Amino acid sequence: xxxxxxxxxxxxxxxxxxxxxxxxxxxxxxxxxxxxxxxxxxxxxxxxxxxxxxxxxxxxxxxxxxxxxxxxxxxxxxxxxxxxxxxxxxxxxxxxxxxxxxxxxxxxxxxxxxxxxxxxxxxxxxxxxxxxxxxxxxxxxxxxxxxxxxxxxxxxxxxxxxxxxxxxxxxxxxxxxxxxxxxxxxxxxxxxxxxxxxxxxxxxxxxxxxxxxxxxxxxxxxxxxxxxxxxxxxxxxxxxxxxxxxxxxxxxxxxxxxx
Amino acid sequence: xxxxxxxxxxxxxxxxxxxxxxxxxxxxxxxxxxxxxxxxxxxxxxxxxxxxxxxxxxxxxxxxxxxxxxxxxxxxxxxxxxxxxxxxxxxxxxx
Numbered sequence: 165x166x167x168x169x170x171x172x173x174x175x176x177x178x179x180x181x182x183x184x185x186x187x188x189x190x191x192x193x194x195x196x197x198x199x200x201x202x203x204x205x206x207x208x209x210x211x212x213x214x215x216x217x218x219x220x221x222x223x224x225x226x227x228x229x230x231x232x233x234x235x236x237x238x239x240x241x242x243x244x245x246x247x248x249x250x251x252x253x254x255x256x257x258x259x260x261x262x263x264x265x266x267x268x269x270x271x272x273x274x275x276x277x278x279x280x281x282x283x284x285x286x287x288x289x290x291x292x293x294x295x296x297x298x299x300x301x302x303x304x305x306x307x308x309x310x311x312x313x314x315x316x317x318x319x320x321x322x323x324x325x326x327x328x329x330x331x332x333x334x335x336x337x338x339x340x341x342x343x344x345x346x347x348x349x350x351x352x353x354x355x356x357x358x359x360x361x362x363x364x365x366x367x368x369x370x371x372x373x374x375x376x377x378x379x380x381x382x383x384x385x386x387x388x389x390x391x392x393x394x395x396x397x398x399x400x401x402x403x404x405x406x407x408x409x410x411x412x413x414x415x416x417x418x419x420x421x422x423x
Numbered sequence: 424x425x426x427x428x429x430x431x432x433x434x435x436x437x438x439x440x441x442x443x444x445x446x447x448x449x450x451x452x453x454x455x456x457x458x459x460x461x462x463x464x465x466x467x468x469x470x471x472x473x474x475x476x477x478x479x480x481x482x483x484x485x486x487x488x489x490x491x492x493x494x495x496x497x498x499x500x501x502x503x504x505x506x507x508x509x510x511x512x513x514x515x516x517x518x
Contacts, residue, residue, distance in 0.1 A: 178429075179441075180431045180433065180437070182435075183433060183437035183440050183441055184437055186440060187436040187437050187440055189435070191440065192436065192439070192440060192443075193440070193443050194443060194444065203444045206440075206441065207444055207445065207484070207485075210441070210444070210445070210482065210484060210485050211482070211484045213482040213483070213484075214427075214428060214429050214481075214482070215428075215429050215431060215434050215482065216428050216429070216430050216431070216479060216480070216481045216482065217430075217431050217432070217438065217441065217481075218430050218431075218432065218479045218490055218495060219432070219477055219478075219479070219490040220432070221430045221431060221432045222470075223492065223495075224479075224495050225430055226439075227492055227495050227496050227499060228428065228430070228499055230496075231499065232504060239449070249500060250493045250495075250496035250497040251493055251496075252496075253492070253493075253496040253499075253500075254491075254493045254496060255424075257492050270480040281492060283426040284467075284468075285493070287457040287468055287470075288467050288468045289468070289473075290470075291456070305451040317505055406428070410450065413489060
């Protein structure tokens with residue numbers, strides 16, 4: 165086959181098909197006479213700027229879709245210059261894999277992929293911290309924290325301060341939040357709240373996703389309110405209730421008053 | 424607005440051919456070599472070099488980056504920012 169014939173064959177093909185065609189013809193480089201012309205076709209097609217060759221096409225497409233993910237949009241809106249924005253998108257990818265595992269899809273493949281991605285991040289400089297950032301969007305508290313940041317923004321916090329708070333929360337959310345489960349006793353929730361207040365923490369969070377747990381949270385909050393412990397310690401409370409009658413959700417943000 | 428990016432996977436030989444079209448190469452251990460013949464350090468983890476198998480080859484005109492979700496996200500974000508900037512300048516021009 166002559167170079168002209170090859171070029172005729174490939175000139176209207178998408179780049180991937182060109183590469184597949186050429187390798188099938190045994191072409192592995194451009195050292196042969198006239199192959200520079202073939203090289204030019206490849207370069208021109210790549211320079212159109214529309215192809216990205218990635219290890220996993222499906223995963224890259226998901227990452228691309230996440231630009232429209234409500235939580236990614238929220239983070240971008242709140243802290244648009246956050247230096248780890250791309251790790252948040254990685255976190256959303258892991259969350260997506262976790263969700264598919266839960267419904268029994270590609271369980272082994274997705275579990276291995278999560279492990280591989282996390283190991284890669286852990287091996288990076290400052291890997292432990294980076295991994296915390298990636299894990300954050302996979303937790304139930306991520307949306308609560310975003311709500312808190314949004315409140316701060318509404319209260320006039322500048323972008324750099326929001327980034328500081330976001331960073332603090334990534335570091336601290338495990339200590340400053342309690343996911344109340346059905347089996348948790350009111351006294352445990354009460355102790356958590358008292359501990360946070362005694363340590364004068366700037367903010368802490370409660371989250372419950374079931375009837376029994378929601379009732380526990382509401383009972384505790386009533387007791388603490390009656391004690392006026394929040395007032396005395398200059399805390400304000402923001403409660404968000406959602407879900408349904410059968411599956412109610414309550415999110416409570418307790419934070420120091422913004423003066 | 425810029426055209427939607429098309430993601431593709433390539434086999435080992437096709438990937439090497441594409442790299443060679445841009446004067447890159449792949450050494451016997453599977454690492455990508457620059458046109459100057461040097462391995463490329465991972466931007467995310469400078470203690471390792473980029474293997475062709477795990478690399479992403481992205482436009483600009485051909486850039487070799489890490490193939491991790493975070494690196495691909497960074498590429499996408501920068502591309503999106505470029506589009507936003509272009510949209511803004513387009514709006515400015517039309518005003």
